[in-house]
Amino acid sequence: MARYELVKRSVALITLTNPPVNALSSAVRHAIAKSMEHALNDPKVKAVVICGENGRFCGGADIREFAGPLRGPPLVPLLDAIEAGEKPVVAAIEGVALGGGFELALVCHYRIVHFKARLGLPEVTLGILPAAGGTQRLPRLIGIPAALELITTGRHISAQEALKLGIVDQVTEQNACELAVEFALRAVAKPLSSRRVSMLTTPCPPDLDALLEAVTMQVKRKARGVMAPLACIQAVRAAATMPYSKGIKRESELMATLFNSGQARALQYCFFAQRTAGKWTLPSGAQWNNSKPREIRSAAIIGLGTMGRGIVVSLARVGISVIAVESEKKLLETGKQMVIGMLERDAKRRGVSASLNLLKFTLSLQDLKDVDLVIEAVFEDMALKKRVFQELSKVCRPATLLCTNTSGLDVDALAGVTDRPHLVVGMHFFSPAHVMKLLEVVCGPRSSSETIATAMSLGKRMGKVSVAVGNCPGFVGNRMLKPYLDQATFLLEEGATPEQIDKALEDFGFAMGVFRMSDLAGLDVGWRVRKESGLIGPDVDPKNPPRRRQGRRYCPIPDMVCEQGRFGQKTGRGWYMYDKPGGTNAKPDPLIQNLLEMYRSRYGIQPRNISDQEIIERCLFALANEGFRILEDGIAARPEDIDVIYLFGYGFPRHGGGPMFYASMVGLERVLERLEHYHQAHPDVPHLEPSPLLKKLVACGSPPVQKWREHIKTMHSHL
Numbered sequence: 001m002a003r004y005e006l007v008k009r010s011v012a013l014i015t016l017t018n019p020p021v022n023a024l025s026s027a028v029r030h031a032i033a034k035s036m037e038h039a040l041n042d043p044k045v046k047a048v049v050i051c052g053e054n055g056r057f058c059g060g061a062d063i064r065e066f067a068g069p070l071r072g073p074p075l076v077p078l079l080d081a082i083e084a085g086e087k088p089v090v091a092a093i094e095g096v097a098l099g100g101g102f103e104l105a106l107v108c109h110y111r112i113v114h115f116k117a118r119l120g121l122p123e124v125t126l127g128i129l130p131a132a133g134g135t136q137r138l139p140r141l142i143g144i145p146a147a148l149e150l151i152t153t154g155r156h157i158s159a160q161e162a163l164k165l166g167i168v169d170q171v172t173e174q175n176a177c178e179l180a181v182e183f184a185l186r187a188v189a190k191p192l193s194s195r196r197v198s199m200l201t202t203p204c205p206p207d208l209d210a211l212l213e214a215v216t217m218q219v220k221r222k223a224r225g226v227m228a229p230l231a232c233i234q235a236v237r238a239a240a241t242m243p244y245s246k247g248i249k250r251e252s253e254l255m256a257t258l259f260n261s262g263q264a265r266a267l268q269y270c271f272f273a274q275r276t277a278g279k280w281t282l283p284s285g286a287q288w289n290n291s292k293p294r295e296i297r298s299a300a301i302i303g304l305g306t307m308g309r310g311i312v313v314s315l316a317r318v319g320i321s322v323i324a325v326e327s328e329k330k331l332l333e334t335g336k337q338m339v340i341g342m343l344e345r346d347a348k349r350r351g352v353s354a355s356l357n358l359l360k361f362t363l364s365l366q367d368l369k370d371v372d373l374v375i376e377a378v379f380e381d382m383a384l385k386k387r388v389f390q391e392l393s394k395v396c397r398p399a400t401l402l403c404t405n406t407s408g409l410d411v412d413a414l415a416g417v418t419d420r421p422h423l424v425v426g427m428h429f430f431s432p433a434h435v436m437k438l439l440e441v442v443c444g445p446r447s448s449s450e451t452i453a454t455a456m457s458l459g460k461r462m463g464k465v466s467v468a469v470g471n472c473p474g475f476v477g478n479r480m481l482k483p484y485l486d487q488a489t490f491l492l493e494e495g496a497t498p499e500q501i502d503k504a505l506e507d508f509g510f511a512m513g514v515f516r517m518s519d520l521a522g523l524d525v526g527w528r529v530r531k532e533s534g535l536i537g538p539d540v541d542p543k544n545p546p547r548r549r550q551g552r553r554y555c556p557i558p559d560m561v562c563e564q565g566r567f568g569q570k571t572g573r574g575w576y577m578y579d580k581p582g583g584t585n586a587k588p589d590p591l592i593q594n595l596l597e598m599y600r601s602r603y604g605i606q607p608r609n610i611s612d613q614e615i616i617e618r619c620l621f622a623l624a625n626e627g628f629r630i631l632e633d634g635i636a637a638r639p640e641d642i643d644v645i646y647l648f649g650y651g652f653p654r655h656g657g658g659p660m661f662y663a664s665m666v667g668l669e670r671v672l673e674r675l676e677h678y679h680q681a682h683p684d685v686p687h688l689e690p691s692p693l694l695k696k697l698v699a700c701g702s703p704p705v706q707k708w709r710e711h712i713k714t715m716h717s718h719l
């Protein structure tokens with residue numbers, strides 16, 4: 001867990017050895033304590049260097065240990081003792097120094113950093129604060145404003161920025177450990193008192209209160225309802241107003257309020273869920289660690305609409321040559337100009353040059369014969385997509401992967417019209433594709449493991465969080481959206497307003513309420529899907545009772561909104577009104593209020609007061625209920641996959657963990673009881689009927705999310 005060596009006859013070299021990130025587990029803390037004791041007591045040792053094995057200094061506390069009882073030497077006294085020791089200690093930082101790892105570096109008297117290393121205090125992203133002295137030492141070293149920014153955002157910084165801020169003593173392109181040993185030998189004769197960061201006086205700005213107030217407002221705006229950044233601000237205030245001995249106590253009190261909170265549990269769950277999602281499996285036994293992805297050097301995108309343009313940018317900026325295809329000259333030219341503009345802006349922001357030389361624009365599918373992979377992003381129309389896939393089958397070389405960006409159509413039906421169904425896979429990007437992190441990789445029953453591995457690995461290369469899902473209408477994300485949207489519109493019928501529902505969801509932590517999100521996405525998309533699926537239009541049986549379709553409750557209000565040409569932000573009118581088409585400032589619209597009143601009186605609905613609790617329960621429990629069905633159907637392999645999809649694709653708040661984790665946090669028994677209650681009140685809404693899996697989990701004593709998989713027995717696993 002830590003190796004102890006004597007080098008250059010007088011330097012104790014302590015190497016943390018806890019792969020993969022040298023986290024400070026109890027065994028590592030124990031080993032550091034022992035090694036330091038040895039070094040400080042051995043008269044041969046004049047100085048100490050601390051480094052990490054395999055080019056990684058330390059990834060911080062072992063997050064997995066947070067879930068159990070605290071064991072082993074506590075970190076604060078261990079770190080205080082290193083700083084107080086009478087022999088100089090040098091941190092040799094390679095790879096990462098994060099969280100507790102950074103705090104370990106801060107108690108060393110000197111810090112030597114490899115130029116590629118990254119440093120930071122990301123605890124806030126895990127719902128806690130840097131409680132090993134980080135909130136007390138960093139402000140003393142670099143001042144309140146810079147420390148506040150780093151601690152409240154959890155941002156990682158480069159070695160160069162760390163040098164500029166005064167956090168580190170030297171940045172090197174050489175082996176940091178070897179340099180640190182030389183450095184340590186030179187430091188032996190120098191006094192240490194000014195190198196003990198906890199003894200420094202915090203440089204305090206004259207307008208401390210105003211500064212803290214401004215940061216508090218900023219944090220509240222950005223992360224509504226999130227506790228950890230506010231606690232971080234209070235801890236940093238202590239560094240400005242108290243001696244270290246008192247400040248460290250305040251830091252630990254604040255940590256105690258966060259440590260066992262639901263938010264901390266949710267955020268730590270998100271950390272691991274994101275990593276779990278990359279570990280896909282198929283019923284055949286093929287999985288992430290036994291399937292080799294192909295290398296993709298060139299790709300083609302068919303369709304330069306919003307999605308296609310975003311995908312071109314995502315590919316080109318990671319160095320993949322892209323051929324972009326459109327059907328008409330004018331569309332091609334418009335798409336080309338927009339892609340170039342997007343790439344240039346992106347490159348400027350990142351301080352690199354735009355990779356325009358990787359792009360080619362064409363009207364001819366014949367140009368695609370040699371590409372490694374094609375992503376079709378044409379209009380969401382099955383007949384059109386089938387024509388494209390048939391054509392691609394003829395044109396592309398036999399080994400080319402054929403992918404579709406459909407947001408819910410049958411991937412296997414598309415595979416079926418090609419000469420290579422095993423090389424067909426869904427790559428469902430989210431709009432705007434160059435910004436949104438989520439990628440659903442849709443595995444058809446015939447997609448080969450190599451095809452899935454390639455799509456997953458390409459997603460990772462583009463910086464996406466890729467989740468493998470099975471093939472069914474809407475896949476995971478959009479399939480779950482239906483019951484969520486349905487509940488929102490039923491609540492409108494019953495007496496709520498779009499503003500009230502959105503506010504309840506935004507107060508819960510969603511980036512955007514459901515109506516604002518629909519306005520942004522465009523209301524015509526869902527309207528078209530409803531027409532195609534026979535819910536509206538000439539196929540509807542005229543004897544059908546109003547507000548019922550296909551044997552269940554149906555709310556026609558969204559159709560009425562679309563009939564008025566209100567398609568959302570792009571038309572300047574939707575559930576809200578905007579200053580202009582494309583405007584983003586949503587204001588309540590009296591016309592919508594009138595429409596709702598007329599609608600209710602037409603159908604004799606007596607509006608009632610609806611509580612925020614009912615809004616949250618009906619929308620979110622219906623959402624999770626569909627998640628349970630998706631698990632039963634084998635469309636998602638694990639609850640973590642569903643949660644990651646909602647966190648990265650649908651704005652579910654991270655401090656809620658995702659719909660499935662949220663359901664487990666509320667308590668499955670309670671979710672079941674509320675769904676039964678709402679289903680009794682609305683028996684014509686099948687989505688409110690508790691799923692068999694939910695009932696089974698409750699009967700098994702409501703195990704934690706990570707154990708649900710053991711209770712899911714599906715005959716039809718797609719994954």
Ligand SMILES: CCCCCCCCCCCCC/C=C/C(=O)SCCNC(=O)CCNC(=O)[C@H](O)C(C)(C)COP(=O)(O)OP(=O)(O)OC[C@H]1O[C@@H](n2cnc3c(N)ncnc32)[C@H](O)[C@@H]1OP(=O)(O)O
Nearest residue numbers: 023059060061062063064098099100122131132256259275
């Ligand atoms: C009344 C109660 C009182 C309570 C009082 C409590 C007092 C407790 C005091 C404790 C004080 C502690 C203060 C310090 C806190 C911390 O340090 S919290 C941790 C901060 N660190 C981080 O957040 C870093 C997290 N890791 C990463 O960001 C990345 O992993 C990486 C280091 C940048 C490496 O990235 P990459 O190369 O892409 O690899 P990954 O796939 O992300 O990770 C590889 C595997 O390693 C696992 N892992 C990573 N970091 C940790 C960690 N810190 N702990 C445990 N495990 C970690 C990761 O999960 C991967 O494993 P698999 O999931 O098995 O794939």
